[in-house]
Amino acid sequence: MARSTPRILSALELLQARERMTGAELAAQLGVDRRTVRRYMTALEELGVPIGAERGRDGAYFLVAGYKVPPMMFSEEEALVLSLGLLAARSLGLTSASAATATAQAKLERVMPARLKRRARAIHETVALEPARQRPEPLIDGSVLEHLSQAAQQRTRVRVRYQPASGQGSERELDPYGLGFRGGRWYVVGWCHQRAALRSFRVDRIRHLEPLQASFERPAGFDVMRHLTTSIASLPRAQTIEVWLDTSEDVARQELFPAAGVLEQTAAGLVLHSQADDLAWFARELARLPFRFQILRPVALTRALVAHARRLTAAPRRRAARKSLT
Numbered sequence: 001m002a003r004s005t006p007r008i009l010s011a012l013e014l015l016q017a018r019e020r021m022t023g024a025e026l027a028a029q030l031g032v033d034r035r036t037v038r039r040y041m042t043a044l045e046e047l048g049v050p051i052g053a054e055r056g057r058d059g060a061y062f063l064v065a066g067y068k069v070p071p072m073m074f075s076e077e078e079a080l081v082l083s084l085g086l087l088a089a090r091s092l093g094l095t096s097a098s099a100a101t102a103t104a105q106a107k108l109e110r111v112m113p114a115r116l117k118r119r120a121r122a123i124h125e126t127v128a129l130e131p132a133r134q135r136p137e138p139l140i141d142g143s144v145l146e147h148l149s150q151a152a153q154q155r156t157r158v159r160v161r162y163q164p165a166s167g168q169g170s171e172r173e174l175d176p177y178g179l180g181f182r183g184g185r186w187y188v189v190g191w192c193h194q195r196a197a198l199r200s201f202r203v204d205r206i207r208h209l210e211p212l213q214a215s216f217e218r219p220a221g222f223d224v225m226r227h228l229t230t231s232i233a234s235l236p237r238a239q240t241i242e243v244w245l246d247t248s249e250d251v252a253r254q255e256l257f258p259a260a261g262v263l264e265q266t267a268a269g270l271v272l273h274s275q276a277d278d279l280a281w282f283a284r285e286l287a288r289l290p291f292r293f294q295i296l297r298p299v300a301l302t303r304a305l306v307a308h309a310r311r312l313t314a315a316p317r318r319r320a321a322r323k324s325l326t
Helices: 005-017 023-030 034-046 076-089 097-111 114-126 142-154 224-233 249-255 279-287 299-325
Strands: 051-053 060-063 156-162 170-182 185-192 197-202 206-215 239-245 262-266 269-276 293-297
Touching: 005 023, 005 034, 005 060, 005 076, 023 034, 023 060, 034 051, 076 097, 076 114, 097 114, 142 156, 142 170, 142 185, 142 206, 170 224, 185 224, 197 224, 239 279, 239 299, 249 262, 249 269, 269 279, 279 299, 293 299
Parallel strands: none
Antiparallel strands: 051 060, 156 170, 156 206, 170 185, 185 197, 239 269, 239 293, 262 269
8 A cells, every 4th residue: 555655646636637537547647557546546435535436438537526635645755855855945045944944844744644744754853964065145035036936937027136246236137047056056047138148147136126028938948057057167267277088078077066167079089168266276176086187278287286196195104204203
């Protein structure tokens, strides 16, 4: 029964969404045979759900008129996902996240059966999730995030007042394509009509937001996170970097830190293009790669890598020397 619970609940959801469904339709949707569907219907009746049935070759199942499915019924897997999701929400930089997650957890537990409630509470009390490397700062107003997300989903333009870190604030009209959370910060990506170009804006710097009547079309297949990765890695910095990588693009993406740069497949092989202010830091990141690489430019990055290698090789000798003195 425990293994069947998710499919039984899925069957209930299907019956609630449709006026009637044949056994063949339910079997196809659930990936089981008709005999199993009949067992599921019996299980629902034992749980107190009034199931009606039309007999005959093309007979169908339906919920008795007037019956309403309780607002929230969860399988064990769904309860696990919800509990972990509430834990993760605390690290997303929303001003109301702490209070909202606590009240949401309490509401969920009120409608859960005792067994699921115990499991959800165990996760809440014993599981710890590592926060982002860069803690969200400053926190953002959840209502701004909600309005931007609705505008992106409904393809409606917005007018925002944006205050950059330095310089004067400005008003601009934006077609929001989507939102992304990266490096401890929320960004909205879209078409900026003031610049007539695709731009990324930090949500915490939006001081006012007003929905407009104008609509827009988002480019097909637009990937918000890929755009953020490319745009952040391409920001102008003190040093321009090019490194040849002796590996495939898939492996490089797995091993490189997210904002390492832009990968280009050339005749000579895979090349990483990046920008950095701190070459010593970039050298340390290169040193941990499990595949061969060659620095194409700048020469100063090669020197920084050599210096890092010397420090690493000198460390064991220093420890051995201290031990001999003692």
